[in-house]
Amino acid sequence: MAIFATLSVLAVTGVFELDRSAQLRANRQAEGPAALVIGDVALASVAPALARITVDRASGATVATAVFVRSGGQLITTSDAVANAQSITVTTFEGTSYNARVLGTDTSNDIAVLSVDATSYPTARFGEIGSTTAVFVIGSSSSTEYPWIGSASIGSLGSRIDTTDGSSLHDMFSAVAEESPPSAGSIVISSDGTILGLLTARTSASIIHSTSRSIAIPFTDRGLEITWATPAMFVEKIVSDIIATGHAHRPSLGVFTYDTSPTGVVVSSVTPNSPAELARISPGDIIVSVDNSPITSSSDLVTKLRMHSDGDIVPISIQRNNELLRLSVRVSATP
Numbered sequence: 001m002a003i004f005a006t007l008s009v010l011a012v013t014g015v016f017e018l019d020r021s022a023q024l025r026a027n028r029q030a031e032g033p034a035a036l037v038i039g040d041v042a043l044a045s046v047a048p049a050l051a052r053i054t055v056d057r058a059s060g061a062t063v064a065t066a067v068f069v070r071s072g073g074q075l076i077t078t079s080d081a082v083a084n085a086q087s088i089t090v091t092t093f094e095g096t097s098y099n100a101r102v103l104g105t106d107t108s109n110d111i112a113v114l115s116v117d118a119t120s121y122p123t124a125r126f127g128e129i130g131s132t133t134a135v136f137v138i139g140s141s142s143s144t145e146y147p148w149i150g151s152a153s154i155g156s157l158g159s160r161i162d163t164t165d166g167s168s169l170h171d172m173f174s175a176v177a178e179e180s181p182p183s184a185g186s187i188v189i190s191s192d193g194t195i196l197g198l199l200t201a202r203t204s205a206s207i208i209h210s211t212s213r214s215i216a217i218p219f220t221d222r223g224l225e226i227t228w229a230t231p232a233m234f235v236e237k238i239v240s241d242i243i244a245t246g247h248a249h250r251p252s253l254g255v256f257t258y259d260t261s262p263t264g265v266v267v268s269s270v271t272p273n274s275p276a277e278l279a280r281i282s283p284g285d286i287i288v289s290v291d292n293s294p295i296t297s298s299s300d301l302v303t304k305l306r307m308h309s310d311g312d313i314v315p316i317s318i319q320r321n322n323e324l325l326r327l328s329v330r331v332s333a334t335p
Contacts, residue, residue: 031141032148033178038136045193047093047147048122051075052140053100053114053185054089055082063142065185066090066100066114067195069126069239073098073118076239077185078200079105082112090116095145106238106248108167109230110200113242124187126232127194129154129173135196137177137227139186152177152188152227160299161228163202171303172228173197180225188229197229237307249333251308253316255281257298263319264288264295279316279329286319305331 030043049068053075054061064081068074075090082088088100098116105112137150155174162168175188181199188197238248254274257265264286270276281287287295290304292315308314310333318325 030147030149031144032150034136034149034151037151038149039191042136042189042191042193043147043149046124046138046187046189046195049124050093050138050140050147052091052142052145052183053077053081054091055085056087056089057084058086062184063140064183065139065181065187067185067187068092068121068123069195069236070243071120071123073116073121074103074239074243075100075114075116076198076235077112077114078110078198079107079112080110080201081184082114083107088114090114091145092118092121093147104242104246104248106242108250109169109234109238109248110202111198111230111235111238111248113239124189125194126236127190127196128233129157129196129231132190132196134191135175136189136191137175137181137186137199138189139181139183139199141182143182148182148186150177150179150181155226158300158303159228160297161202165202168299169200169202169228169230170299170306171231171234172200173231175199175227175229177225177227180227195232195235197232198235199227199229202228234307249310251305251310251312251314251331251333253281253301253305253329253331255287257287257301259297261286265298265301267318275329275331279327281316281318281327281329282320284320287316288319288324289315289317291315292317309333 051066053064053066066075066077069076090098090100100114100116103113103115133154135152137152139148141148152175155176157173159172161172184201186199187195241249253276254271255267255276256269267283267285295301313328313330316327316329
């Protein structure tokens with residue numbers, strides 16, 4: 001049975017409008033296994049920005065989660081949640097409904113940005129995991145207007161997931177939860193309500209761990225759910241790309257690499273007229289660092305490059321015939 005809890009929520013000066021906090025105090029509720037656990041400040045930070053989206057398709061309607069991340073009415077959800085949509089309706093925390101349009105998607109990373117005609121709307125904050133271990137998963141449910149909340153623990157960081165459709169998701173982290181969230185587009189938040197990641201529902205065919213940190217799971221019950229999330233700071237970067245241009249931009253060197261070197265990744269081929277070719281990177285070179293940070297895998301190379309913008313000059317070190325070469329490469333991004 002779902003747990004319902006009346007929430008007395010603190011107003012946080014400068015984070016959202018006072019009338020939003022007043023609404024939370026006015027007998028607002030939450031459901032889910034952690035409804036009684038999450039703190040007032042965390043819930044007040046994210047709940048006003050949470051929305052339920054109804055996606056109509058030829059095959060029928062589905063419900064998913066979206067979160068306001070810009071006060072001009074832009075929200076994030078997953079690209080899978082809105083794929084092939086004929087129409088999308090956003091219902092806010094207050095109960096107001098809007099017709100939404102898709103501003104843009106990054107289908108490779110399962111990210112979508114929606115837009116509605118709402119201004120000065122409360123927004124959630126993006127943040128990094130840091131030393132956080134205990135987190136919450138929060139989303140919308142088709143059975144109630146209130147947020148669904150579950151407890152979770154960060155399990156691993158920096159993993160690559162190879163999905164059943166042949167694509168790869170990079171730098172993912174796992175959130176091991178008591179229960180799976182009730183809808184796509186749910187998010188992982190910290191104890192202060194900061195967004196740490198956007199959950200994906202894609203099934204993994206194989207997972208290759210390149211993680212530098214694993215954390216013991218505190219739950220004692222069996223049947224825990226392992227969910228996977230895209231880190232919030234990368235989601236924010238994609239949001240900015242899409243709002244500015246309508247597309248997600250993916251900076252690239254134009255190389256194919258493999259992971260047999262203990263000191264970096266080996267270049268197997270170079271795309272003609274690519275940034276790598278212009279910088280005279282050649283097959284057989286070993287890319288050992290990007291931004292003066294060591295490269296540990298091909299996935300790590302993708303992760304470091306994707307945080308750049310089109311035209312950025314990136315310091316890259318390569319090893320060639322036992323000689324270390326330091327290059328400045330102007331990366332290019334394609335939609």
